[in-house]
Amino acid sequence: MRLSPDELVFWQYGFLKLNATIVFTWVLMVVLAVSSKIITRKLSTGLESSRWQNLLEIIVTGILDQIEDVGLSEPRKYIGFLGTLFLFIAMATLFTLVPGYEPPTGSLSTTAALALCVFVAVPIFGIEEQGLRDYLKSYTKPTLIMLPFNIISELSRTLALAIRLFGNMMSGSMILGILLIITPLIFPIIMTALGLLTGMVQAYIFSILATVYIAAATRTHKPGPEPEHKN
Amino acid sequence: MLIDWFTVIAQVLNFLILVWLLKRFLYRPILNAIDAREKRIADELANADAKKAEAQKEQAEFKRKNEEFDRQRSALLSRAREEAKAERQRLMDEARKAAADLSSKLQETLRNDKQNLNQEISRRARQEVFAIARKALEDLAGASLEERMVDVFVRKLHTLKDTEREQLVSEFNSPDSPILIRTTFDLPPEQRALIEGAVQETLGKEAQTRFVLDPDLISGIELTVNGQKVAWSLEAYLESLEKGVDELLKEQSKPENGAEPAPEPDETEPNPGPASEKEIKSESKPQKSQ
Numbered sequence: 001m002r003l004s005p006d007e008l009v010f011w012q013y014g015f016l017k018l019n020a021t022i023v024f025t026w027v028l029m030v031v032l033a034v035s036s037k038i039i040t041r042k043l044s045t046g047l048e049s050s051r052w053q054n055l056l057e058i059i060v061t062g063i064l065d066q067i068e069d070v071g072l073s074e075p076r077k078y079i080g081f082l083g084t085l086f087l088f089i090a091m092a093t094l095f096t097l098v099p100g101y102e103p104p105t106g107s108l109s110t111t112a113a114l115a116l117c118v119f120v121a122v123p124i125f126g127i128e129e130q131g132l133r134d135y136l137k138s139y140t141k142p143t144l145i146m147l148p149f150n151i152i153s154e155l156s157r158t159l160a161l162a163i164r165l166f167g168n169m170m171s172g173s174m175i176l177g178i179l180l181i182i183t184p185l186i187f188p189i190i191m192t193a194l195g196l197l198t199g200m201v202q203a204y205i206f207s208i209l210a211t212v213y214i215a216a217a218t219r220t221h222k223p224g225p226e227p228e229h230k231n
Numbered sequence: 232m233l234i235d236w237f238t239v240i241a242q243v244l245n246f247l248i249l250v251w252l253l254k255r256f257l258y259r260p261i262l263n264a265i266d267a268r269e270k271r272i273a274d275e276l277a278n279a280d281a282k283k284a285e286a287q288k289e290q291a292e293f294k295r296k297n298e299e300f301d302r303q304r305s306a307l308l309s310r311a312r313e314e315a316k317a318e319r320q321r322l323m324d325e326a327r328k329a330a331a332d333l334s335s336k337l338q339e340t341l342r343n344d345k346q347n348l349n350q351e352i353s354r355r356a357r358q359e360v361f362a363i364a365r366k367a368l369e370d371l372a373g374a375s376l377e378e379r380m381v382d383v384f385v386r387k388l389h390t391l392k393d394t395e396r397e398q399l400v401s402e403f404n405s406p407d408s409p410i411l412i413r414t415t416f417d418l419p420p421e422q423r424a425l426i427e428g429a430v431q432e433t434l435g436k437e438a439q440t441r442f443v444l445d446p447d448l449i450s451g452i453e454l455t456v457n458g459q460k461v462a463w464s465l466e467a468y469l470e471s472l473e474k475g476v477d478e479l480l481k482e483q484s485k486p487e488n489g490a491e492p493a494p495e496p497d498e499t500e501p502n503p504g505p506a507s508e509k510e511i512k513s514e515s516k517p518q519k520s521q
Contacts, residue, residue: 025242044264087253088249113241
């Protein structure tokens with residue numbers, strides 16, 4: 001039994017390899033890009049628009065609203081990063097409905113990659129917004145004593161992001177696999193539905209935490225309270 | 232080991248590519264479409280607001296114009312009504328005046344007509360009366376009327392008052408100037424001699440007399456000396472009779488407006504009646520006796 005789709009390797013040449021995680025990610029990317037391209041090819045600016053356009057508009061404006069609610073005053077600047085995080089994770093969960101598909105987010109490599117992206121993006125956005133000096137200063141707040149704890153917090157929360165997503169997604173797949181062995185009828189469907197819900201919640205949590213981190217890093221004058229970590 | 236570092240790097244790259252792809256194909260076009268729609272809606276709303284404001288302005292303008300129109304109309308109406316009233320009053324007055332004029336003119340005409348008719352009737356009656364009288368006198372007088380007239384004239388000369396006689400004498404200064412005696416009819420020589428004798432007796436001296444025939448004198452004799460006149464003729468009676476009738480008519484037409492025209496000729500009759508009757512009687516009596 002595989003814990004991660006990384007273990008299913010289709011092709012390998014030394015360090016380079018093509019495993020299921022990468023392939024399913026590509027599939028996901030192609031589906032997302034092509035469907036977006038197809039739907040946005042004929043966009044209506046009038047009062048009437050197609051249902052697919054309406055769906056995409058609802059998703060995009062919903063993401064924008066969420067980002068703004070967290071406290072980022074310019075959500076359009078961050079939607080590329082944060083929205084793609086959410087969509088990627090949510091679509092990976094949704095594709096579990098397809099038999100034989102294994103979500104790339106069930107691989108710790110993928111979640112680590114995403115957490116790394118957040119880990120890098122937060123200081124980039126923070127420095128862009130506040131400047132390098134002010135951003136670095138924010139680590140010494142409220143006092144200099146807090147500097148090591150802030151740094152540890154930075155690292156640990158990135159780790160937490162990666163592990164949380166991986167754990168949830170992997171566990172969902174694992175439970176489903178185990179249940180299929182024990183009770184092959186009916187019960188796996190309920191668990192699949194539950195897995196979908198968990199996956200959506202995780203997608204939301206992952207992206208909203210990333211948003212919160214970025215918001216905390218880009219808050220220029222009055223740093224708010226450190227957001228609570230969720231498990 | 233659960234983490235495969237090559238896969239991590241590949242997934243980071245994949246994620247970044249996906250970010251770019253979605254930005255390119257999803258977020259940007261969708262947001263642009265939303266912006267365009269919002270802008271369009273905002274434009275339409277602004278346009279609608281502008282139109283609404285314009286409509287309100289026009290409505291206010293229209294309302295104002297309407298009110299002004301109403302005011303002007305009512306003013307015009309009231310003015311027209313007053314003018315019509317004044318015009319009506321004027322026309323009524325004019326009509327009343329015209330009617331009054333007409334009626335007064337009519338009354339005047341009626342009065343004139345009546346007067347003319349009265350006068351005409353009286354004149355005709357008079358003329359008729361006189362014509363009858365003349366004709367009757369001429370018919371009745373016959374041959375003896377001239378003699379009677381000469382007698383009457385001679386008696387009149389004899390019975391002249393002293394003042395009249397003196398006046399006649401003083402006028403008759405020069406014996407050369409002839410005494411003119413006009414008569415309606417040709418006098419026989421004895422009667423002429425009678426008159427000449429009476430004249431000489433009256434004047435107290437010799438006088439040259441000339442006899443002229445004058446048909447205008449109706450059955451009369453007239454003696455004139457330098458404008459001084461002694462006469463007897465029916466004409467004189469008729470003249471005085473006519474004068475009396477005229478005076479009577481004038482007196483009657485003054486107070487009367489509704490007096491009947493018919494009785495006038497009757498009333499005129501009795502007044503001159505006695506004078507002419509007396510004369511006619513006095514004339515006709517001797518004729519009868521003859």
